[in-house]
Amino acid sequence: MTEIDIEQENKAIAKEYKELLRISYQTLTAEDKKIIRKAFDVAVDAHKEQRRKSGEAYIFHPIAVAKIVASEIGLGATAIAAALMHDVAEDTDITIAEIEKMFNPKIAQLVDGLTKIAKVKTDQEISMQAENFRKMLLTLNDDVRVILIKLADRLHNMQTMESMVDYKQAKIASETLYIYAPLAHRLGLYNIKSQLEDLGLKYTEPDVYHDILSKLKESRQEQEAYIASISDVLKKALDEEGIEYTLKGRSKSIYSIRRKMLAQGVSFDEVYDKFALRIVYKSNQHDEKFLAWKIYSIVTDHYRPSPSRLRDWISSPKSTGYEALHITVMGPKGRWVEIQVRSERMDEIAEKGYAAHYKYKQGLSEENSLDTWLNLLKEALENSASNAVDFVEDFKLNLYSKEIYVFTPKGEIKSLPKGATSLDFAFSIHSEIGVRTRGTRVNGKLVPLNHVLNSGDQVEVITSANQKPNFHWLDYVTTSRAKNKIKNVLNEDTKKIAEDGKELLTRKLRHLKVTLNETTVNELVNYFHLKTSLDLFYRVGIGTIDNQQLKDFASQKSNTLINFFKKIKRSPSVNQEQIQKNEISKNFDMLVFGSEQDKLDYKLSSCCNPIPGDDVFGFLTINDGIKVHRKDCPNAISLQSNYAYRIITAKWIDSSQEEFKAVLNITGMDTLGLTNELTKVISNQMHVNIQSISLSGDAGIFNGQVTVVVQNNTILKRLIENIKKIDGIDKVTRIHTRN
Numbered sequence: 001m002t003e004i005d006i007e008q009e010n011k012a013i014a015k016e017y018k019e020l021l022r023i024s025y026q027t028l029t030a031e032d033k034k035i036i037r038k039a040f041d042v043a044v045d046a047h048k049e050q051r052r053k054s055g056e057a058y059i060f061h062p063i064a065v066a067k068i069v070a071s072e073i074g075l076g077a078t079a080i081a082a083a084l085m086h087d088v089a090e091d092t093d094i095t096i097a098e099i100e101k102m103f104n105p106k107i108a109q110l111v112d113g114l115t116k117i118a119k120v121k122t123d124q125e126i127s128m129q130a131e132n133f134r135k136m137l138l139t140l141n142d143d144v145r146v147i148l149i150k151l152a153d154r155l156h157n158m159q160t161m162e163s164m165v166d167y168k169q170a171k172i173a174s175e176t177l178y179i180y181a182p183l184a185h186r187l188g189l190y191n192i193k194s195q196l197e198d199l200g201l202k203y204t205e206p207d208v209y210h211d212i213l214s215k216l217k218e219s220r221q222e223q224e225a226y227i228a229s230i231s232d233v234l235k236k237a238l239d240e241e242g243i244e245y246t247l248k249g250r251s252k253s254i255y256s257i258r259r260k261m262l263a264q265g266v267s268f269d270e271v272y273d274k275f276a277l278r279i280v281y282k283s284n285q286h287d288e289k290f291l292a293w294k295i296y297s298i299v300t301d302h303y304r305p306s307p308s309r310l311r312d313w314i315s316s317p318k319s320t321g322y323e324a325l326h327i328t329v330m331g332p333k334g335r336w337v338e339i340q341v342r343s344e345r346m347d348e349i350a351e352k353g354y355a356a357h358y359k360y361k362q363g364l365s366e367e368n369s370l371d372t373w374l375n376l377l378k379e380a381l382e383n384s385a386s387n388a389v390d391f392v393e394d395f396k397l398n399l400y401s402k403e404i405y406v407f408t409p410k411g412e413i414k415s416l417p418k419g420a421t422s423l424d425f426a427f428s429i430h431s432e433i434g435v436r437t438r439g440t441r442v443n444g445k446l447v448p449l450n451h452v453l454n455s456g457d458q459v460e461v462i463t464s465a466n467q468k469p470n471f472h473w474l475d476y477v478t479t480s481r482a483k484n485k486i487k488n489v490l491n492e493d494t495k496k497i498a499e500d501g502k503e504l505l506t507r508k509l510r511h512l513k514v515t516l517n518e519t520t521v522n523e524l525v526n527y528f529h530l531k532t533s534l535d536l537f538y539r540v541g542i543g544t545i546d547n548q549q550l551k552d553f554a555s556q557k558s559n560t561l562i563n564f565f566k567k568i569k570r571s572p573s574v575n576q577e578q579i580q581k582n583e584i585s586k587n588f589d590m591l592v593f594g595s596e597q598d599k600l601d602y603k604l605s606s607c608c609n610p611i612p613g614d615d616v617f618g619f620l621t622i623n624d625g626i627k628v629h630r631k632d633c634p635n636a637i638s639l640q641s642n643y644a645y646r647i648i649t650a651k652w653i654d655s656s657q658e659e660f661k662a663v664l665n666i667t668g669m670d671t672l673g674l675t676n677e678l679t680k681v682i683s684n685q686m687h688v689n690i691q692s693i694s695l696s697g698d699a700g701i702f703n704g705q706v707t708v709v710v711q712n713n714t715i716l717k718r719l720i721e722n723i724k725k726i727d728g729i730d731k732v733t734r735i736h737t738r739n
Contacts, residue, residue: 009057013044016063023067025074025352032077035103036066039081042102046085046092053163061156062086068152072192074352079145082110086149089115106143113146114153147183154180155192158199167649173203174640188320188353197255204640205258205632212254215268223275224249230277230303230331237298243291244282250340251275265665265733273328276338280347288343289314292325295341303329306336314346316405319415321349404455416453419478423449426461427482434482435489438464450476468493494538501541508540508547512554527553591628593618593648602626602650608633611660613713618648661691662716666704668729674702677726682708688719702728705735 017040021033028036043062050058066083069075081103088094089111096115100108158176161169177200184193202209227249238245252274260271279299283291292314299305309328317323325341342350403415406425414428422442427434440447441460453459469486477483506516514520521533528545530536539545593600602618608630610616615631619639628650629636640647668674675695682688688708695704710716720732 013057013059013063016060016067020063020067020070020080024070024080026070026076028077035077035081035107036084038102039084039107042094042099043084043088046088046094050091052160054160058087061160064156064159065149065152068155068192069149072352073148073152073189075145075148078106079110079149081107082114082145083149083152085111086114086153110143110145110149113143114149148187151180151184151187151189151192151196155195155199158196158203161199161203167647169203170640171644171647173200174637174644176200177204177637178641186320188318188322188349190322191351194253194255198253201255201258204637208258208632209254212257212268216251216254216257216274219274220251223251226332226335227275227277227337230337233302234277234279234299237302238279238295241294241298243295245295246280248278248280249275250278265731272336273338276340278340278342280342280344283343283345285345288345292341292343296325296327299327299329299339299341303331303337305329309336309338316413316415318403321353322346323349404453406453406455407458409458409460417479420453421449421476421478422447422451422453422459422461423473423476424479424482425453425459427477427479427485429461431481431485433461433463434485435469436463436465436467438462438467448476449473494534497541498534498537499541501537501539505537505540505550508550509554512550514554514557523557524553527556591616591618591650591652593626593650600626602628605629605633607635609661609663611662611710611713611716612652613716614652616650616652618650619643620646620648660710660712662708662710663735664706664708664720664723665731665733665735666702666706666723666729667731668702668726674726674728678704678706678723678729681722681726682706682719685722688715 021028021036026032040063044059047058047062052058052061062084065086066080069083070080073079085099085107089096089099096108096112099111154176157172161172164172176196181193181196181200184190184196198209231247231249235247238247252271257268257271257274260266261268264270279295281291281295306328309326311324311326313322313324313326323342323346327339327341328336329339331337404418404420406414406416408414408429414425416424416428420428422440423434423437426437426440437449439462440449440451441462442451442453442457444458469489471490473486474483474490477486502516509516509520521536525531525533525536528536528539528549530539536545591599591602593602600618603624603626604610605619605627610628610630610633616628617631617636617640618626618628621627626648629639666678679690679693682690688710691707691709693704693706695702708716708719710719716734720734723729723732
C-alpha cells in the first residue's frame with residue numbers, strides 16, 4: 001500500500017471510532033470513553049499487520065462488532081471495550097493476564113470467554129460445532145454479555161461473507177439459522193434475529209432469497225401506497241385525541257415470508273401480511289396500558305378487527321420482556337393488516353431486549369439487569385451431561401417456541417412454550433413436584449399427563465410420595481427442564497438395572513458357550529442396533545432381550561467366517577440388506593459428488609425424497625454410506641450446521657432412464673367429476689404413472705394426496721401447473737414424506 005492509501009485508511013479507522021462513540025445507546029461518561037479509547041488503541045496495535053479476506057484492515061471488524069454491541073444491543077463501556085478486543089487474545093501475542101492488568105477483571109473475563117468459544121476442540125465422535133455451541137451456551141454461567149458480543153460478531157461476519165468460498169458460506173449460514181438466530185430471538189433482540197435469518201437464507205437458499213427480495217421490491221410501491229391510505233385515516237383520528245406518536249410501515253422479513261410460504265403451502269402473492277403498521281406512542285409508565293387500549297379503540301373504530309388474532313403482550317409480556325398490542329384488522333380491498341401498538345419504552349425493549357430495562361428502573365445497574373436475563377436462560381443449561389447434539393437440540397427447542405400463559409390454582413400466571421403439557425407445567429413449578437406427579441386437573445377436569453395446555457388454562461398438580469417417572473414420561477413432555485430431570489431420575493434406575501442385567505447376560509452367554517468380553521459386548525450392541533453397552537445390559541435386565549434372541553446371536557456368531565466371505569463380495573460402501581423394495585433408485589450412477597464430480601454409491605434420503613432436478617447435497621452417515629438430501633429438506637440446516645465436515649456437494653447427471661416418486665397434496669372445491677378430471681390430466685395428458693391416490697371430500701372441500709412416478713423435476717413442475725388449471729383446484733403442493 002502507498003503512503004496515501006495508509007493515510008486514507010487511518011482516517012477511515014478514526015472516523016469509525018468517532019461513530020462508535022456517537023451511536024452508543026448508553027450515556028458514556030468521561031471514564032467510559034477513556035476505557036473505550038484504551039481498548040481501541042490496544043486493538044489497533046494488536047491487529048496492525050492483519051487483513052481480512054476482503055483485503056481491508058482487520059481492525060474494521062472489531063470496531064463494527066463494537067458498534068453493534070453499543071447501538072443495536074445497547075450495552076455499556078465494559079462490553080464495548082471487550083468487543084473491540086474480542087479477537088486480541090486469540091489472534092495476537094497479548095494474553096488475558098495482560099488485558100486484566102491494563103483494564104480490569106470484568107473486561108478480561110469477557111475477552112477470555114470469547115477466546116474460549118473460538119478455541120474449543122473435541123476429539124469425540126460428535127459434532128465439533130455442537131460441542132462449540134454447548135461451550136458457548138455454558139459461558140452464560142459467567143456473564144451473558146459474552147453471548148451478546150458473540151452474536152454481534154456473528155452478525156458482522158454474516159454481513160461481510162461475500163469473499164468466502166460457497167461451501168464456507170453455506171456452513172456459517174446454517175450455523176446461524178440453527179442456533180444464533182433463535183438465541184437472538186430468545187434474548188429479545190428481534191432486529192438482530194431478523195437480520196441473521198435473512199442473511200442465513202441468502203447463503204443457504206440464494207435463489208429463494210433473491211426471488212422474494214425482487215418480488216418485495218416490485219410490490220413495495222403498491223404496498224407503501226396501501227399502508228399510507230390506512231395511515232392517513234389513523235393519523236387524523238390519533239391527532240384529534242391529542243396522542244403523541246410516530247407511525248411507520250414495517251416490511252416482514254424475507255425469512256419470515258419464506259417460512260409462512262412453506263408452513264401454509266402458499267405462494268408469495270398469497271402471503272397477505274407482508275407489511276405491518278407500527279404505532280409508537282409517548283407515555284409515562286402509569287398510563288401506558290390505558291393509552292394502548294385507547295389506541296386499540298381508535299383503530300377498531302375505523303377497521304374491523306379479527307378477534308382470534310388479537311395478541312395482548314402488555315397484560316402478559318413474553319418471557320423475553322417483549323410488550324406490545326398486536327391487532328389484525330380488515331383493511332381496504334378486503335386485505336388483513338397487522339397493526340402493532342407500543343409505547344416508546346416498549347419499543348426500546350423490543351429493539352434492545354433486556355439491555356433497555358434498567359434504563360427505566362431506578363437503582364438498577366446494567367449488571368443487575370443482565371442477571372435477570374441470565375436467570376431466564378440458565379434453566380435450559382441445567383443437567384447438560386447429554387451428548388452435545390442432543391443438548392443443543394433441546395436448548396434450541398425451547399429458544400424458538402411460542403408462549404402460552406396458564407394459571408396455578410391460586411391464580412398465579414406461568415409462561416410455558418406452546419405445545420407444553422400438564423406434566424411440563426408440574427416440572428415448571430418445581431422439579432420435585434414434577435417427579436412426584438400422579439395426575440393433573442385442567443380447569444377442574446382430570447386429564448392425562450400428556451394433555452396439551454392452552455393459554456388461559458388453570459392447572460392443578462396431584463402428587464404422591466410413591467410416584468416415580470417412567471420412560472413413557474419422556475414422550476409426555478416438551479420442555480428441556482422436564483426432559484433433563486426425567487432422564488436423570490431414569491438414569492439412576494437404569495444403572496442399577498443394567499448392573500443386574502450384566503450379571504444375567506454373563507450367565508446366559510456362558511450356557512451358550514460364549515464369553516462376555518469387550519469384543520462380544522460390541523458385537524451384541526451392533527447386533528441389536530443399540531448405541532451403548534449400558535443400553536444392552538439394561539434391556540437384558542428388564543427382559544426385552546430374551547433367551548431366543550441370544551441363541552440367534554450365538555448361532556450367527558458361529559457363522560462369522562461364512563459371513564466374512566459374503567461381505568467381501570459386497571460393495572464396501574453399500575449396505576445390501578437395506579437395498580430393498582423401498583429403495584427409490586435402482587442404480588448408483590445418477591449423481592456426481594465433490595469438485596472432481598466423482599461417481600459414488602449413495603442412497604436417497606426418505607425424509608425429503610429428492611428426485612433428479614432438485615438441488616441436493618450428500619451427507620456421509622456413519623453406517624449408511626452417503627445419504628442424499630434436498631437443499632430445502634427440513635433437516636438440511638441442522639445437518640449442515642452440526643456436521644459440516646460430512647457434507648459433500650452433489651449434482652445430478654443424466655437421469656432419462658430412471659423414475660422417481662413424488663407426493664402431491666391437492667385441495668379444492670369438491671365439484672362433480674373432479675376426481676375423473678384429475679386422473680385424466682395425470683395419466684392421459686401427461687402420461688405420468690399414479691402409484692397411489694387418496695382422495696376425500698368434506699362439506700364441499702376436496703382434499704387429496706397423490707403419489708406419482710416421474711423422471712425428473714421438470715416433468716413434475718409441468719404436471720403441477722396442469723393440475724392447477726383444473727376447474728375447482730385451489731392448491732397443489734409437493735410434500736416431504738417420511739418412512
